[in-house]
Amino acid sequence: MREELLAVIENNSRIDLKELAVLLGAEEIDVVNEIAAMEAEGIICGYHTLINWEKTAIEKVTALIEVRVAPQRGQGFDSVAERIYKYPEVQSVYLISGGFDLMVILEGKTLREVSTFVSEKLSTLDAVLSTATHFILKKYKDHGCAITQKKEDEREIITP
Amino acid sequence: MRNPLSDTVVGIKPSGIRKFFDIVSEMNDPDVVSLGVGEPDFDTPWHIRDEGIYSLEKGRTFYTSNSGLAELRQEICNYMHRKQGITYDAAHEVLITVGGSEAIDIGLRALINPGDEVLIPQPSYVSYEPCAILTGAQPVIINLKAENEFRLTAQELEAAITEKSKVLILPFPNNPTGAIMERKDLEAIAEVVLKHDLVVMSDEIYGELTYKGKHVSIASVPGMKERTILINGFSKAYAMTGWRLGYACGPANIIGQMTKIHQFAIMCAPTTSQYAAVEALRNGDDDIEQMRTAYNQRRRYLLNAFKEMGLECFEPYGAFYVFPCIKQFGMTSDEFASRFLEEEKVAVVPGTAFGDSGEGFLRISYAYSLEDLKIAIGRLERFVKKLREG
Numbered sequence: 313m314r315e316e317l318l319a320v321i322e323n324n325s326r327i328d329l330k331e332l333a334v335l336l337g338a339e340e341i342d343v344v345n346e347i348a349a350m351e352a353e354g355i356i357c358g359y360h361t362l363i364n365w366e367k368t369a370i371e372k373v374t375a376l377i378e379v380r381v382a383p384q385r386g387q388g389f390d391s392v393a394e395r396i397y398k399y400p401e402v403q404s405v406y407l408i409s410g411g412f413d414l415m416v417i418l419e420g421k422t423l424r425e426v427s428t429f430v431s432e433k434l435s436t437l438d439a440v441l442s443t444a445t446h447f448i449l450k451k452y453k454d455h456g457c458a459i460t461q462k463k464e465d466e467r468e469i470i471t472p
Numbered sequence: 473m474r475n476p477l478s479d480t481v482v483g484i485k486p487s488g489i490r491k492f493f494d495i496v497s498e499m500n501d502p503d504v505v506s507l508g509v510g511e512p513d514f515d516t517p518w519h520i521r522d523e524g525i526y527s528l529e530k531g532r533t534f535y536t537s538n539s540g541l542a543e544l545r546q547e548i549c550n551y552m553h554r555k556q557g558i559t560y561d562a563a564h565e566v567l568i569t570v571g572g573s574e575a576i577d578i579g580l581r582a583l584i585n586p587g588d589e590v591l592i593p594q595p596s597y598v599s600y601e602p603c604a605i606l607t608g609a610q611p612v613i614i615n616l617k618a619e620n621e622f623r624l625t626a627q628e629l630e631a632a633i634t635e636k637s638k639v640l641i642l643p644f645p646n647n648p649t650g651a652i653m654e655r656k657d658l659e660a661i662a663e664v665v666l667k668h669d670l671v672v673m674s675d676e677i678y679g680e681l682t683y684k685g686k687h688v689s690i691a692s693v694p695g696m697k698e699r700t701i702l703i704n705g706f707s708k709a710y711a712m713t714g715w716r717l718g719y720a721c722g723p724a725n726i727i728g729q730m731t732k733i734h735q736f737a738i739m740c741a742p743t744t745s746q747y748a749a750v751e752a753l754r755n756g757d758d759d760i761e762q763m764r765t766a767y768n769q770r771r772r773y774l775l776n777a778f779k780e781m782g783l784e785c786f787e788p789y790g791a792f793y794v795f796p797c798i799k800q801f802g803m804t805s806d807e808f809a810s811r812f813l814e815e816e817k818v819a820v821v822p823g824t825a826f827g828d829s830g831e832g833f834l835r836i837s838y839a840y841s842l843e844d845l846k847i848a849i850g851r852l853e854r855f856v857k858k859l860r861e862g
Contacts (some may be wrong), residue, residue, distance in 0.1 A: 316765060334776040335769035335842075470493040470508035470596045470819055472647075 313340055317346060318355075323456075325359040349376040362455050373428045374403075374419050374448040379434065380441040389413060392439040401429060412444070423447065483815065483827065484602045485803040488825030496819045505848045508817040509655075510647060512711035513793070513839045514766075516748075517759040522711060523851045524748035532743055538735040539727075540568025540719070541746045547753040548719055555679075555687045558697060564724035567731050568741045572677040572705040572718035575730075577603045578737070579673050579701045579720055580639065584609040588638040593624045594827025595795075597675065617827035621786045622651035626660040633668050642690055645678035648826045648835035649795040650771075650788025655688045662693040671726075672700040677718070680709035680760050681769045685793050691721070698723055701730075706745075708791075709760050710752045715745035732740060767792050770838040770845055776847045792839045795823065799832040801859050809834060816851040819858035837861040 313336055320335060321327060333340040350356045365372045381392050389407050396416055397405040404417040416434070420426040430445050452458065496504060510822060515521075539545065552558045560566055569575040576599055580590065586608030592600045593614045604611045616622045616631045629640065642661070644653040653661070665672055672690055691700040699794040705718025718741075720730060735739075752759075774794050778785045785796040798808045805822030813819050815828040821837075823830025 320769070331773070334772055337768075337772050353661070385561070445722070467509050467511060467513070469496050469504070469506045470489055470821060471510045472487065472489045472825075 313342070313346060314350070317343065318350075320346075333385075333435060339462065356431065362457060364451075366451075371421055372419055373421065373423055373426055374417065374451075375430075376446045376448065377415055377416040377418060377430060377434065378408075378444040378446075380412045380443075381414060381437075381439045382441055383413075392437065393438055395439075399429070401425075413440040480606065480608075481657055484605055484654075487598050489598060489821060492813075492819065492821060492825070495813065496811070499789055499813075499817075501817060504813070504817045504819060505844065507836045507838075507845075507848050507850070508819040508821050508841065509837050509839055510793075511713040511839060512639055512708060512763065513710040513841060515810045516710060516712050516715070517752075517756065519755060520712070520748050520752045520759075523751035524715075527744055527747035530671055532747060534744050536568075536740045536745060538740055539566065539731050540741055541743075541750065544568060544746050544750050544753075545719075548721065548749055551753050552702075552721060555717065556688070556692050558689065558692050558702075558721075559772055560721045560768070561724070561756065565721055566726050566747060567720045567727050567734060569705075569718045569720060569734065570738055570741050571707060571716045572675060572703045572737065573599060574734070574741075575701070575703040575705075575720040576600060576673070576675065577606075578730045579703065580604055580607050580609065580724075581724075581733055582726055583607075583639050583671055583673075583701075584726070585638075587636060589634060589636040590672075591629065591632055591640045592629075593641065593643065595622070595646070595648050595823055595830035595833070596641070596826055597647050597773075598826065600641050600643070600675075609639075612637070613827065613829075615827070616649070616651070617829070618786060618833075620645060622649040622795070623653055623657050624661060626664050627659075629661060629664045633664070633670075637668060637670060640665060640672050642672055643672040644674075644676070645687065645790025647678065647791050648793050648823065648830065649833075650791050650793045652671040652682055652687070652788075652790040653682065654685070655693075658688060658690045658693050662690060662696050665699070666695055670699070672696065673703065674700055675703045677703065677705050678708050678791040679704060681764060681767060681792060682772060682790045683764075687790075701726060706749050706789050708755055710749075711763065712748070712752065715748060717741055717745040717749050767838060770840070770842060773842060773845060774836065774838055774849070781853050783852075783856065792837055794836050794838065795830075795833050796836065797833055801856075805831055805834060812852070812855055816855045818848050818851050818855075 316336055330340055333431045383389050384391050393405050401418055401420055403419050406415040408415045418426055430443055435443055525655045545566040548566050549560045549562045552560055570846055580603050584607040588609050589612045590604040590609045591612050593616050601611045612632050614628050674690050676689055689702055691697045691702045701720050701722040703720050706712040778796050786796055805824045809820050809822040821835040823833030
């Protein structure tokens with residue numbers, strides 16, 4: 313049940329538990345227990361809302377920052393990653409293969425706020441060798457959802 | 473001027489679906505919610521579309537061989553072997569057609585001499601009977617029963633057979649009932665088929681959409697491959713209805729004659745679609761699984777909703793239709809569907825559009841998002857309540 317349950321709530325975490333049980337062909341109590349177990353195991357880490365901030369009055373700037381770091385003896389990249397992800401403005405930190413080491417996704421209110429973070433906080437960490445900051449200009453698709461368009465049903469209304 | 477028309481064609485009843493389609497179209501009301509379609513709501517998976525586009529970019533815009541791209545026929549054989557354990561020879565036992573529909577038409581034309589009887593279980597897809605009539609066959613309808621979950625039983629088949637019986641159409645998983653035939657059911661049918669030396673046309677277009685074990689083809693029952701035209705296609709499994717691509721697998725002598733008709737009437741199936749279909753068969757198993765899971769969730773949702781509102785419905789394990797019984801309201805299917813459309817603006821198809829034995833039932837399609845289904849079911853609940861208080 314786990315896999316199918318996760319697939320459903322990944323797309324709709326607000327689904328009613330009774331309905332979820334119907335969709336999965338399971339008992340509601342089993343679904344509740346399974347979710348609780350996955351929360352405890354850290355498989356389900358949270359329930360977020362996908363927001364298109366561009367349609368609100370709230371200004372947000374998102375940046376992807378490539379960071380090259382010097383790994384630390386005995387700890388690899390973990391300790392520097394932790395130093396970085398503790399900042400609340402940091403949304404995500406990924407260890408990446410290829411030309412750089414960490415991908416940091418940062419959300420700020422203004423360009424200045426983001427650049428200040430990079431120049432004053434990120435670059436000044438001992439282990440950080442270099443950074444390259446890319447600002448997101450427009451989001452077309454996020455978390456599997458195409459943000460810009462809503463699809464109409466173009467099928468004939470009744471077909472055999 | 474003399475009457476320019478063929479008596480045979482004029483004599484064919486117009487499709488019961490068409491009538492409803494016209495009513496809905498005339499209403500032209502944006503508030504109408506339809507549960508009336510017989511095609512997937514999913515788009516064709518992108519990697520399949522991409523191959524179609526790529527083939528156009530490469531200028532693959534010519535006819536293919538009459539029987540279809542060799543590459544595609546080979547992939548179909550691989551698929552049949554992988555899914556059903558049936559071995560077909562790609563060179564002589566596979567024909568690529570314009571949808572499963574063409575295969576039904578030319579398959580019957582290849583088999584029938586005027587006066588031969590074609591056994592057609594109903595409720596079933598609308599084209600078997602007219603296609604049979606066009607060949608000069610005598611259609612013999614077998615009315616399937618709700619108490620058998622709309623499966624065809626050996627007794628029902630036996631009772632319909634005469635010395636003129638030649639072809640049995642086997643439409644499972646079934647549109648409109650959602651019924652399936654499991655291995656034991658098929659073995660019982662196969663026995664009767666062998667006894668009376670019938671040919672089977674097995675329309676398995678919904679074969680990938682079953683929700684109780686894997687689909688079993690009658691062609692995999694011993695002795696049946698030699699006398700079965702297995703029809704399948706890409707429309708339902710891969711959400712490719714508009715690509716118009718299907719196929720028939722069967723004995724070389726039958727496929728050979730079908731290919732002859734196909735060659736004169738059609739030339740070849742659309743080339744772009746054939747290239748896309750190669751990709752579908754090579755890398756589409758996961759897509760099928762994802763869509764199947766979504767359909768299954770909706771199926772459970774609907775069955776539960778019917779149960780809650782006291783609407784009788786056997787559990788269908790195939791296709792993307794449920795077939796609830798509305799006899800408790802003392803109306804015909806047509807009356808129920810017409811009033812439901814008029815009063816609640818939901819379009820469903822009366823069971824009678826698929827044969828007289830569909831009387832008292834409705835075909836409800838779940839090729840819709842859960843959100844859409846919820847809106848429609850909310851209205852159905854209100855309607856049913858009104859009828860009961862009525």
